Structures are given as structure tokens and as C-alpha cells.
Amino acid sequence: MGIEFKFLEAGNGDSIYISTDNGINILIDGGWTYTYDKAIKPIVKNIRKNNQKLDLVILTHYDNDHIMGLYKLLVEENKKGSDTIIKEVWFNAFEKAIFEPLKKNNESKQSGAKKQKQFEEVIEKIKKHIYYHDHISINQIKEPIEKDDIVVLSPYTDKSYKSTKEIIITLLSPNDEKIKELKEEYEIEMKKSGIKQEDWDKNIKDLLTNPEYLDEEEANGSSIAFILEYKGKKFLLLGDAHIDLIACSLKRLGYTKENPLEVEFIKLSHHGSKGNISNDFLSLVKSKEFRILANSKTTHKHPDKETMVKIISHYRDIYPSVEFIFTYEIEEVFGDIELFKEEDLIENNLVLIQTSKRMKFCYQGEI
Numbered sequence: 001m002g003i004e005f006k007f008l009e010a011g012n013g014d015s016i017y018i019s020t021d022n023g024i025n026i027l028i029d030g031g032w033t034y035t036y037d038k039a040i041k042p043i044v045k046n047i048r049k050n051n052q053k054l055d056l057v058i059l060t061h062y063d064n065d066h067i068m069g070l071y072k073l074l075v076e077e078n079k080k081g082s083d084t085i086i087k088e089v090w091f092n093a094f095e096k097a098i099f100e101p102l103k104k105n106n107e108s109k110q111s112g113a114k115k116q117k118q119f120e121e122v123i124e125k126i127k128k129h130i131y132y133h134d135h136i137s138i139n140q141i142k143e144p145i146e147k148d149d150i151v152v153l154s155p156y157t158d159k160s161y162k163s164t165k166e167i168i169i170t171l172l173s174p175n176d177e178k179i180k181e182l183k184e185e186y187e188i189e190m191k192k193s194g195i196k197q198e199d200w201d202k203n204i205k206d207l208l209t210n211p212e213y214l215d216e217e218e219a220n221g222s223s224i225a226f227i228l229e230y231k232g233k234k235f236l237l238l239g240d241a242h243i244d245l246i247a248c249s250l251k252r253l254g255y256t257k258e259n260p261l262e263v264e265f266i267k268l269s270h271h272g273s274k275g276n277i278s279n280d281f282l283s284l285v286k287s288k289e290f291r292i293l294a295n296s297k298t299t300h301k302h303p304d305k306e307t308m309v310k311i312i313s314h315y316r317d318i319y320p321s322v323e324f325i326f327t328y329e330i331e332e333v334f335g336d337i338e339l340f341k342e343e344d345l346i347e348n349n350l351v352l353i354q355t356s357k358r359m360k361f362c363y364q365g366e367i
Helices: 033-049 064-078 112-126 176-184 204-208 243-252 305-314 330-334 342-347
Strands: 003-007 016-020 025-028 056-058 088-090 131-133 145-147 150-153 167-173 225-230 233-237 289-292 321-326 350-354 358-363
Touching: 016 033, 025 033, 033 064, 064 112, 167 243, 204 305, 204 342, 305 321, 342 350
Parallel strands: 025 056, 056 088, 088 131, 150 167, 289 321
Antiparallel strands: 003 016, 016 025, 145 150, 167 225, 225 233, 321 358, 350 358
8 A cells, every 4th residue: 555564573662664655764663772683774774775764763752662772773873974864853852861770781671761861862963964853742733844755743733734745644642741741750760569460361341340540651651652644544653652642632633432533553552551541542543453562571561451352342333353463473472371261252242363463353253
């Protein structure tokens, strides 16, 4: 269809490469350092070989599983000087970065705030050769921003505006308030529990009775999220954004339960965490396909089964089936656990068709 999305292997992190037939290239997050070495570096080499540019690099927020690979990219591209292939970088920096000491040879223990400072240092060196935006907020985009083949909109721009650009990006998160909260959070608190407990052994009905709670981490709240539109098709890329702000932005854009946003797929927020999904959000969007960027071989234990169950339940009366697509092999994400037991599926009138990286749920026995 002229546009391709590559969800790069980034462990428990995010990295997405978007390209079009007309030579537009966008990179969203960079996962870990090995993500650059194994996946981003070959992409950059190919872009350079084709005499193209990396039109837009978006660091959604400073967490390590998003920033490390992009830091390595900037270090390498800084060596190229004016010959860098990067045209533009977006990133909302954390103003007061206090961090816990780095444990030698273990980048996963290094706080995102420390890496952010290193990221900003290399930005200072390279930014004379690129466009750098360090305050990406829906409140700041009152007028459409047109650049080459991309236009940037927000819930605050004129809804009657019609663009002739090839790609339309409608920013949904963050707003000024979320950025302010991030900048005021100058102490990084250790996780109270230390290790998150997964919900994989719970059944569907039990998970549906859980009360909703919303993610309150400031770094995630500052995450850049948006609708990308290409030749009439729309895609929803949520970074790690707070879902209440996403819902608010969608409503401001005019989407309702009766007039939801229809997209080709939704890249779920925060690796499928149950704190970044809500029934309010689901009532405003329609999609049969959900992308989950996660490798749960970490203390994060993402994705949450509750997130998947909530989506399955919501779309029961809308589509004959919904599908979850993972970056990694499902066994690599969940281990040898039987995530959805046969008796639980039968009780809820579901049929599961599973391949190596896909889970397709068909309702009422329809296949």
C-alpha cells in the first residue's frame, strides 16, 4: 500500500521504522543499544545508499528502552557532520535529571535521566546540522506545521484544514501539563514493590472485574503519541502515553462512541500495560489489529493479560475477530505458560488461532 511499518526487535522496549515508496523515512524510538547495532544500523546504511534522508526521528520519552538505540544513532551520525542523514529530531527533555548510580556493564540499571543528559550532549554537537524540537506539545501546535512531505496537526488546529502532504501526523500527547509534571519530578523513586507480578494465570472473567487504574509515571505521561495518516489510511502509535490524555485528545478532535477513530492498527501504549488502557479510550477507536512491542523476560512482565482481555471483550459486538501481533515469538514473550486455557476460551465463546507471533481471537466460534 506504499507504506511499511517495521517493528524492530528491542527486547522489552520500542523501536518502529516507517518508510514509504516515495522515500519518506521515520524512526520512532530506538530500543536498546543492541537494537541500533542489529536493526537500526542496517536501515541507516540502506537509507544512505539510496541517497535518502531520515526525515524524522521521534524519541517518545527518556526511558532506557526507548532512548539507548537513538543515543547510539546520534553518536554515529554526529561523526558524519553535515553529511548526517538525519533531518529532524523530536524529544521532550527532563529538565532536572537526577539519577541513581550506574552499575558497571549493566545498561538496564542505568536511569533514563542519565542517558537523557548524554543524549542532550550529543544533540548539542549535531543540532547545527539538523532540526531539533525539545517541546513537542499539543497545546503549542495551533496552526498546521508543513514540512516537505509531512504535515503536523493537533487537537487544537483547524479541523477544516485539508492537507495535500503525503503523511499527516496528528499529535495526541503530551500537553503542557504533562511536560510540566515531568520537569517537576526531579527525584527518581525506586519501585515500591521491586518486581511486578504478572496476571497471566488469571481467567478472563476475573480480569474483567478488576477496577481500572491509570499509569501516573511522569516519564510515560510526557510520551509523544500520534495518529499517522497515509493516503487515507490511519495508524495509531501511542508510545508509552497516558491513556486518559489520549482519550481527551481524541474527543477534542471530534471522535465519539458513535463516531470513533478507525485505524489500520493500534500500537498499544507502554508495551500493553494494564495501566495504559481504558474502556473510555476503547470506545473512541476502532481497529481489528493491535501491536504489542514487548519481551517480558524482565521484571516489567509486559504485556498484561488484562489489557488483551479488555480489548477482546470490548470488540465482541463490533468485529468477528481481533488480532494481537507481537514483535517476538509468543513463547519468548510468555514462556511455556498456556496464557488462554481451552476451558476459559470455551466458557467465553472464543476461538484462539495462534501462530508464532500472532494471537487471533474469533467470537462465538466464528473463524
